[in-house]
Amino acid sequence: DGGITQSPKYLFRKEGQNVTLSCEQNLNHDAMYWYRQDPGQGLRLIYYSQIVNDFQKGDIAEGYSVSREKKESFPLTVTSAQKNPTAFYLCASSLAGGLDEQYFGPGTRLTVT
Amino acid sequence: QKEVEQNSGPLSVPEGAIASLNCTYSDRVSQSFFWYRQYSGKSPELIMSIYSNGDKEDGRFTAQLNKASQYVSLLIRDSQPSDSATYLCAVPDMEYGNKLVFGAGTILRVKS
Numbered sequence: 001d002g003g004i005t006q007s008p009k010y011l012f013r014k015e016g017q018n019v020t021l022s023c024e025q026n027l028n029h030d031a032m033y034w035y036r037q038d039p040g041q042g043l044r045l046i047y048y049s050q051i052v053n054d055f056q057k058g059d060i061a062e063g064y065s066v067s068r069e070k071k072e073s074f075p076l077t078v079t080s081a082q083k084n085p086t087a088f089y090l091c092a093s094s095l096a097g098g099l100d101e102q103y104f105g106p107g108t109r110l111t112v113t
Numbered sequence: 114q115k116e117v118e119q120n121s122g123p124l125s126v127p128e129g130a131i132a133s134l135n136c137t138y139s140d141r142v143s144q145s146f147f148w149y150r151q152y153s154g155k156s157p158e159l160i161m162s163i164y165s166n167g168d169k170e171d172g173r174f175t176a177q178l179n180k181a182s183q184y185v186s187l188l189i190r191d192s193q194p195s196d197s198a199t200y201l202c203a204v205p206d207m208e209y210g211n212k213l214v215f216g217a218g219t220i221l222r223v224k225s
Contacts, residue, residue, distance in 0.1 A: 033212070042201070042215050042216060042217035042218055043157070043201070043215040048211060048212055056211070058212065090156055098205045098207075098209070098211045098212060099144060099205050100145075101147055101159050101162055102147075102159070102203075102213055103159060104156040104157050104158070106155070107156045
């Protein structure tokens with residue numbers, strides 16, 4: 001079954017802790033993306049990657065970090081520097097980037113208290 | 114920053130009616146346009162892509178594109194309560210070429 005998986009579905013952390021969200025795809029897509037969605041709001045781009053070992057900041061990269069060591073994997077770390085980390089985090093991938101359709105994983109709902 | 118504008122709604126239609134969702138975008142050179150459906154608490158699901166002016170039909174869904182007016186719409190015929198969701202319009206940022214710009218979405222409610 002081809003698709004994008006994100007784990008865990010729900011994540012709870014204490015303030016001040018770093019946390020890493022997993023995103024894996026077996027669609028053989030080159031490009032991968034991380035978005036954040038807050039209640040009642042649209043999607044905001046955190047980071048994206050067009051190829052392995054390369055990634056670019058999106059609109060709200062502060063307090064986040066990523067790596068792209070394998071084509072299939074694009075983990076996102078939410079650091080303690082992120083002031084309001086509680087949100088719904090969505091990973092997406094597309095065949096080659098910008099002009100292509102993006103397909104989303106099921107999301108991770110992070111709650112930091 | 115390129116902009117994609119949608120009426121936030123909610124748009125309420127009776128079951129069986131046509132729901133019309135609209136989206137305008139700021140980038141004149143945009144080449145591709147996408148509609149996503151997002152149920153509450155779930156991730157967005159791609160339902161339509163359109164690349165050229167005119168209409169594109171897929172089942173009960175029709176996407177309409179007018180590049181001169183920078184306007185793309187989604188029509189849902191014979192609306193069902195299961196169509197109740199938030200519909201997101203997305204357009205590539207042609208300046209950077211590597212990312213989609215999403216509208217904030219329109220909430221659709223289909224009343225039975």
